[in-house]
Every structure is written in structure tokens, then in C-alpha cells.
Amino acid sequence: MxxxxxxxxxxxxxxxxxxxxxxxxxxxxxxxxxxGKFKYDFEKGKPWQSEDLQAPFDFAIKKTDEEVAKERKKVEENAILYFDRDISVESKITANYNQEFNKTFNDTLNRGKRRALKVTGEAILKELYAFGILNENYGFDNKRGVAILEDRTKKQDAFFSNLVRQNEVSSIIEKALEKSNLSEYKPHFTSLFFDLVKPNLVFNKSFTEKATTEELEAISLTRGSVVKGTLIISKGEVVEGDKFQKLKSLQSEYESQVWNESxxxxxxxxxxxxxxxxxxxxxxxxxxxxxxxxxxxxxxxxxxxxxxxxxxxxxxxxxxxxxxxxxxxxxxxxxxxxxxxxxxxxxxxxxxxxxxxxxxxxxxxxxxxxxxxxxxxxxxxxxxxxxxxxxxxxxxxxxxxxxxxxxxxxxxxxxxxxxxxxxxxxxxxxxxxxxxxxxxxxxxxxxxFGLVSDVSLLELSDTNSKLLKEMSNKAPGTFHHSLNVANLAEASANEIGANAMLVRVGALYHDIGKMKNPTFFTENQSTGINPHNELSAKESAKIIVNHVIDGIEIARKNKLPDRVIDFIRTHHGTSVVYYFYMKEKQEFEEVDKKDFCYPGPKPFSKETAILMMCDSVEAASKSLKEPTSTKIDKFVENIISKQVEEGQFLNANITFKEIQAIKKVLKHKLANIYHLRIEYPE
Incomplete structure (x- = not known):
């Protein structure tokens, strides 16, 4: 286990x-x-790019959205309107008619005239309640079909125009009286029917909506069909009209068949x-x-x-x-x-x-x-x-x-x-x-994700940042050295197509570990006192080597990205602190070389390899006395060739051609730094 x-x-x-x-x-x-994915691509109004297409199976032709919408609109506009009729209203009015008639028309009228008036009144009532009187003026089209319900049972079909609105009662009375030549009795009949006539029709909205919904659901979404083997479209034909609808129908049917449960x-x-x-x-x-x-x-x-x-x-x-x-x-x-x-x-x-x-x-x-x-x-x-x-x-x-x-x-x-x-x-x-x-x-x-982009690198390259400000105060010589290395490294990276921004930032921060013991490094010794004189070679080497470890600690404390910390870890690779190693060998016969080596790792990218070369060349260039172009060329060649021989660049994806290009840049830059010019005759 x-x-x-x-x-x-x-x-x-x-x-x-x-x-x-x-x-x-x-x-x-x-x-x-x-x-499922239909195997043909097509667009309406564009030519059919594939070979002639025949129906692979029988399928129905679907109606277009416009056709379905048109049919739905037609159904909604022509749907039957349902009204509930109260049958008790008409029977009550008919029963009360004789009593109210006698009150309105006294016995002074002759018998024939009285009978004619009564018959006319009965005809008016029959006309008013032939279909019924609406309880309010609904704004429906007069041509709309109407179904009249009694106890939720359909009793009569009509049109909305057949139903009597309350404001139409007076005109119906007037027409009936004119027809019977009894127009002079209009005030009497108006008074009679004002109290007598009551509405008996109420619009049944829920029943109407339910019936309309059933009609809408009954609309067919297809029109006709295509039989298997029928030619749907030929190559080069424009996809439009009925052909487009057939293709859309085939696509829909195909996808539903492919992507089914089985x-x-x-x-x-x-x-x-x-x-x-x-x-x-x-x-x-x-x-x-x-x-x-x-x-x-x-x-x-x-x-x-x-x-x-x-x-x-x-x-x-x-x-x-x-x-x-x-x-x-x-x-x-x-x-x-x-x-x-x-x-x-x-x-x-x-x-x-x-x-x-x-x-x-x-x-x-x-x-x-x-x-x-x-x-x-x-x-x-x-x-x-x-x-x-x-x-x-x-x-x-x-x-x-x-x-x-x-x-x-x-x-x-x-x-x-x-x-x-x-x-x-x-x-x-x-x-x-x-x-x-x-x-x-x-x-x-x-x-x-803790990644680093060029935008962050640009922010880190600002020399006014807190960490670089601190380094310039505590270790000014190291800060100046880092700036020089950054310029050399950036030029070298541009020459071989490496990430110039990344290598510049790495160069600026590669020696921040020297802030812990700045006076133990020669570039920061301004008083002429060298503290290494009081230490053994092994102790001095340990302090020098530890600036890498100290640099990593400071970088992590200040939340520098791992890509930048990589430059601190690798800028010396596994090289030897040569000065103190040779000093120790002068005093002792047996010396453990590991005590004088940097922990590594070796550079593992073009950028970290560039920094190692530039750092070594810039630091060692301070020891040049009366530099000339020949001296600088030989000096650069010796340092970088030694690093190659030690295998410091074996893990980096850098070629010999690129190393030669970097040497050329470094020689040119150092010559400019030391202002080398030809000697003019006096």
C-alpha cells in the first residue's frame, strides 16, 4: 500500500x-x-455548393415562421366569441310587460289602437332578445362569430353585429314604431322600456380564450411532404423559396432522427x-x-x-x-x-x-x-x-x-x-x-494564476519602485551595476529575439540579495576598508554565495514573480567563487570545491543565460586597466568561453550562433562605455 x-x-x-x-x-x-449536425451547409439566397441532393427518407415540409404566424393571427382575429345568456331575464321581462304596458297606456285609447301598440311592444321585445342584450359595449368587430351559451351549453350561433348594445335600444324602438306608423308614441315606449329592458349577455373571457388556444394548437406546422428519392435541389441552384424550406425541413428531421433516444x-x-x-x-x-x-x-x-x-x-x-x-x-x-x-x-x-x-x-x-x-x-x-x-x-x-x-x-x-x-x-x-x-x-x-505578463514586467522595471529604491540606498554600487547589466542584457536579448523586457527586469533584481551585507561586495566599498580581510576564504565565499539565497528570500517577501526569481537563482549557475577558492588553495593543500560553488541551478532559458553572460562580463570589466578594443574583445571571449566550457548553458535553449551574437553586442557596448576612440596625432 x-x-x-x-x-x-x-x-x-x-x-x-x-x-x-x-x-x-x-x-x-x-x-x-x-x-445532430446536418452534413450540409447552406444559406438562404446563396447557391447550393454540394452535389444534387435527393430526399434520403420521407419527410414533411415545415411551414415557415411567417406562415405559422400568419395562420395564428388569422385564428386569433376570427376566433368565436362566447357569451353567457341569462334565460331568466327574458322570461321576467315578458311576464312584467303586460303590467307595465297598462300603466303606461291608459284605457282612453280605442281598443284597436291599444292592441296595435301592445303587439308592436311585444315585437320590439322579441327583436331585442332574439339573441340578447349586452351588459356593456365590447369593442369587437361586427363580423366576428359569436356563440351564445346557456348553462355552459351552446344554444345559438350568430355574429357580433346581431347582439344588441344598450345604446342601440332606442334606435330599435324608433324603427319598429316607424314601421307600424306609431312614431307619436315613441316617448311612451322609451319610458316603458327604460325600466323594463335589462341586459342578459355577459362575455365569457375564459371560455373564449380556452377555445382559441385549442384552435391555435390545432394549427398544422407542416404543409405537404417530400417522398424518398425526390430531387430537392441541384448543384448551383439558389437556395430560396420552397427549396429553402424543404432543406430546412430535411435538416430539422435529420437532426431529430440522429439525436434521438437510441x-x-x-x-x-x-x-x-x-x-x-x-x-x-x-x-x-x-x-x-x-x-x-x-x-x-x-x-x-x-x-x-x-x-x-x-x-x-x-x-x-x-x-x-x-x-x-x-x-x-x-x-x-x-x-x-x-x-x-x-x-x-x-x-x-x-x-x-x-x-x-x-x-x-x-x-x-x-x-x-x-x-x-x-x-x-x-x-x-x-x-x-x-x-x-x-x-x-x-x-x-x-x-x-x-x-x-x-x-x-x-x-x-x-x-x-x-x-x-x-x-x-x-x-x-x-x-x-x-x-x-x-x-x-x-x-x-x-x-x-500567479502569471507574469509584459505589463507587470513594465511596472517592475520602474527604478522608483520600493525595492529598487531600497537597493539604491543600501547598496548604491550594486544598483549601478544592475542598471549596467540591464542595459547590456536588453541589447543582447533584442539581438537574438529573446524577451528583452523580461531579461531587463531580471537584471535589475538579480543582485538584491547583496542588500543584506552590502559592504562585503567591492562595488559598495567606498571607504577602502575590506571586511573580507578579517575572514577566512571559506567564510568570505559563504557570504558571497549566500547573496543568491538572500536575494530569493527578499524577492519572495516582496512578492516578486517566480519568473523574476529565476534570474536570481540562476545568474551564477554552479560556477565557483574563483578568487576565494584560489586563496584557500594557497593556504591548504586539500580544498573541497563544493564549499566555493554557487548552489545553482544553471540557466534554463535564453533570458537567464543572457543575464549570466552580461553579469559576469560587466562585473569583471571593472578590473580592466587601460582598456582597448583588443583587450575588451579578448576579455569577453575568455569569460563567456569559460562559461561554455563549464557547461553552464547546457540546460538553456540557446545556440552557439546566438552566443556569438551576444559576444558581439557586449564587445560593442563595452567599447562605448569606456569611450574608446582612435588616437589622434598631436
Whole structure:
């Protein structure tokens, strides 16, 4: 059991990467839309690019959204209105009519006239309650159909115009009296019916809405069908009208058939395989070409997190509305990775991410082409991200590339610019503006993942910072030496294409450990008193060597990034404190060389190797007496050649050609420092 636990511990880094790989793959597949992928890409109004397409199976032709909306509107406008009729009202009024009639018309009228008036009144009541009287004036169209309910049972069909509104009672009475030549009795009848007539119809809103809903649900979403083997569209035909609707119907049917319950697990498995392949390629790239990144689990997590984040955001946008797909600032990914790592890793990760996004976006070929091209432009144009002007210029170039590429695609598909969608250009501009968010994003990532970008390096290079101010006060000679080394290292890094900003910052802080015992280092001895005279060679060597350990402690206390601390650890490699080693050998026959060696490690990057060379050359140059160009050339060659012979650069990815270029820069810079000129005759 103990051996098993030890084995797990030894392989904990690999186990973590495996878990990260599986988790990322699972989450990406989880974010993907849960539908099958139709194997043809097409757009309305554009030519069909594939071969002649025949129906692979029978399927129904779906109606367009406009057609369905039109039918729904028609149903809503013509839906039957339901009214409840109170049957007790009419019977009560009919029963009260005789009594009220006798009160209104006295017995002085002759019998014939009285009978005619009574019959006319009965006719008016019959007309008023033929369908019923509304309790209020509803604003429905007169042509709307109406169903009259009695005890929730349908009794009568009519139109809304057949129903009597309360303000129409007077006009109905007047027309009936005119027809019977009894117009002079209008005041009497108006008085009679004012108290007698009551509304008996009430609009049943809930019943009407329920019936309307049932009618809406009964609307068919299809019109006609396509039989298996029928030609749907030929190559080169424009996708429009009925052909477009047939293709959309086939796509919908295909995706619903592929992504059904029986095939669900298989499709998920296939997606997982493809995603896993892409993520595996990323891991293999890191392992082969960026081993220092691969071995750092925090950096691997950071890269995977950014890929996952972009896929998540893009999926949200696609699910909301795919027309906003180009607003997502995909170019943030290569920008961020270039800021923290390098251009090659940024571009490779960007391309793999775009390939994954091709599964979920419409018009995947066009999308991937645009994003890969703009990713390349991002990598090529963005340099020195800490300079704000550079970022704005690069974002402008990225936006321009988007617009040019989209315009070219549109003209290829349409053959003209008359129907171009100018609003798409607005999405590209918004995408460019969103890309500017990379600056605060980089700052957030630095705090979350403990990474260092050029922006932070620029802040650290400020000589007015607290730590460098302290060094200039406590160890002024060391501070001056660090400035000289920084200038030499920066020029050397620019010559071979290394990270000049990083090596400059490393040079400024590489000797901060000397602040603990500044007078034990010759550059800080201004009084002429050398404290080493009172110490043994071994004790002196220990103090000199310990400035590396002290520097690491001070750096960690002041929260300097690990990338900067690497320069403190490696700037002497495993070299020997030669002066005190030789002094000890003069006194003793047997000397342990390890007591006079720096703990290391050796430089493991171009930048740390550059610092080691520049530090040694600058420090030793102080011992040159009457320097000439010949002396300087020989001096530089001797120091760096000795470091090469000792194998100090074996772990650094620096070539002999680059070392020669650095020598050339150092010779030139030292010649300028010592103001060497030709001697003029007197």
C-alpha cells in the first residue's frame, strides 16, 4: 500500500493532467448543443455548393415562421366569441310587460289602437332578445362569430353585429314604431322600456380564450411532404423559396432522427472522441515544444481554462441568437496566451479552439476561415502589449481583416453587393472593442494564476519602485551595476529575439540579495576598508554565495514573480567563487570545491543565460586597466568561453550562433562605455 501511495505521489502531476483533460473534454461536450449536425451547409439566397441532393427518407415540409404566424393571427382575429345568456331575464321581462304596458297606456285609447301598440311592444321585445342584450359595449368587430351559451351549453350561433348594445335600444324602438306608423308614441315606449329592458349577455373571457388556444394548437406546422428519392435541389441552384424550406425541413428531421433516444449516447461518445483528440493535440504540443509549460500544472490549467471559457461564451451566444456570433472576441485567446507565453503557443491553441467551435456555429467553414485568419493577424501584429497604442492599432487591423474577409465571402456567394448586410460590420466593430478588454483580463489572470505578463514586467522595471529604491540606498554600487547589466542584457536579448523586457527586469533584481551585507561586495566599498580581510576564504565565499539565497528570500517577501526569481537563482549557475577558492588553495593543500560553488541551478532559458553572460562580463570589466578594443574583445571571449566550457548553458535553449551574437553586442557596448576612440596625432 505504501509503495502504491508513493507511486501516486511521484506521478501526481501526470494524474492531475489526466483529470484536467477528462474534465475539460466532458465540459466542452456538455456545452455543445444537444442536436445532430446536418452534413450540409447552406444559406438562404446563396447557391447550393454540394452535389444534387435527393430526399434520403420521407419527410414533411415545415411551414415557415411567417406562415405559422400568419395562420395564428388569422385564428386569433376570427376566433368565436362566447357569451353567457341569462334565460331568466327574458322570461321576467315578458311576464312584467303586460303590467307595465297598462300603466303606461291608459284605457282612453280605442281598443284597436291599444292592441296595435301592445303587439308592436311585444315585437320590439322579441327583436331585442332574439339573441340578447349586452351588459356593456365590447369593442369587437361586427363580423366576428359569436356563440351564445346557456348553462355552459351552446344554444345559438350568430355574429357580433346581431347582439344588441344598450345604446342601440332606442334606435330599435324608433324603427319598429316607424314601421307600424306609431312614431307619436315613441316617448311612451322609451319610458316603458327604460325600466323594463335589462341586459342578459355577459362575455365569457375564459371560455373564449380556452377555445382559441385549442384552435391555435390545432394549427398544422407542416404543409405537404417530400417522398424518398425526390430531387430537392441541384448543384448551383439558389437556395430560396420552397427549396429553402424543404432543406430546412430535411435538416430539422435529420437532426431529430440522429439525436434521438437510441442514438443519444453514441452521438455524445462521437463528440467526446473528437474533442478529446483536439485537447490531446494541445497536450502533446506542450509536451514536445513547450516542456516548461507542460511541467507547470498551473500554466496547463490556465490554457485549458481559456479554451473552455471561449467555447462556453460562444455556445451561449449561439443558443441566444447565432447572428451575434461575430461579437464574441475570439482573438482575445491568442492575445492572452502571447502575453503570458509566446506567439507559437497562442496561435496553435487558437486554431484548435476554432476547430472545436466549428461544431456549433452556423456556416462553420466561413467562420473558421475568418477566425483563423484574424488569429494569425493578431499574432503577427500585436507586439509589446504593454504599450496601449500598439493594442489599439492591432485591434483596428483585426477589425479591418474581419470586414475584408466577410465582404469577400459575401461577394463570392451573392455575386453582388446590393443585398449585403451592413449590420454585420457593426458586429465586427463591437468584436474589436470587446478585444480591448484583454488588458483588464490579463491583470485578473495575473492575480488568479500567479502569471507574469509584459505589463507587470513594465511596472517592475520602474527604478522608483520600493525595492529598487531600497537597493539604491543600501547598496548604491550594486544598483549601478544592475542598471549596467540591464542595459547590456536588453541589447543582447533584442539581438537574438529573446524577451528583452523580461531579461531587463531580471537584471535589475538579480543582485538584491547583496542588500543584506552590502559592504562585503567591492562595488559598495567606498571607504577602502575590506571586511573580507578579517575572514577566512571559506567564510568570505559563504557570504558571497549566500547573496543568491538572500536575494530569493527578499524577492519572495516582496512578492516578486517566480519568473523574476529565476534570474536570481540562476545568474551564477554552479560556477565557483574563483578568487576565494584560489586563496584557500594557497593556504591548504586539500580544498573541497563544493564549499566555493554557487548552489545553482544553471540557466534554463535564453533570458537567464543572457543575464549570466552580461553579469559576469560587466562585473569583471571593472578590473580592466587601460582598456582597448583588443583587450575588451579578448576579455569577453575568455569569460563567456569559460562559461561554455563549464557547461553552464547546457540546460538553456540557446545556440552557439546566438552566443556569438551576444559576444558581439557586449564587445560593442563595452567599447562605448569606456569611450574608446582612435588616437589622434598631436
Amino acid at each position: 505504501k509503495d502504491f501511495i508513493n507511486k501516486l505521489y511521484r506521478n501526481h502531476s501526470l494524474i492531475y493532467k489526466c483529470l484536467l483533460f477528462i474534465t475539460t473534454t466532458f465540459l466542452i461536450v456538455y456545452f455543445f448543443p444537444k442536436s 442514438n443519444y449516447n453514441w452521438v455524445l461518445f462521437a463528440y467526446a472522441l473528437l474533442v478529446a483528440l483536439v485537447m490531446l493535440m494541445l497536450l502533446l504540443f506542450l509536451r514536445k515544444y513547450r516542456i516548461e509549460v507542460y511541467e507547470n500544472n498551473t500554466k496547463v490549467t490556465f490554457i485549458f481554462f481559456n479554451v473552455l471559457l471561449l467555447i462556453f461564451i460562444t455556445t451561449l451566444v449561439v443558443n441566444y441568437n447565432s447572428k451575434y456570433i461575430y461579437v464574441v472576441p475570439i482573438c482575445v485567446l491568442p492575445l492572452v496566451l502571447k502575453a503570458f507565453f509566446d506567439a507559437r503557443l497562442g496561435l496553435f491553441t487558437h486554431v484548435l479552439t476554432v476547430l472545436l467551435l466549428g461544431f456549433i456555429v452556423p456556416n462553420s467553414y466561413e467562420y473558421m476561415f475568418l477566425q483563423i485568419i484574424t488569429g494569425i493577424v493578431t499574432i503577427l501584429t500585436v507586439s509589446e502589449l504593454y504599450k496601449r497604442a500598439n493594442l489599439f492599432i492591432s485591434v483596428g487591423q483585426i477589425t479591418l481583416i474581419y470586414i475584408i474577409a466577410y465582404f469577400a465571402f459575401f461577394v463570392i456567394h451573392e455575386g453582388s453587393v446590393e443585398t449585403i448586410k451592413w449590420e454585420t460590420f457593426i458586429w465586427f466593430i463591437l468584436c474589436g472593442l470587446a478585444t480591448l478588454f484583454v488588458q483588464p483580463l490579463i491583470y485578473a489572470y495575473e492575480k488568479l
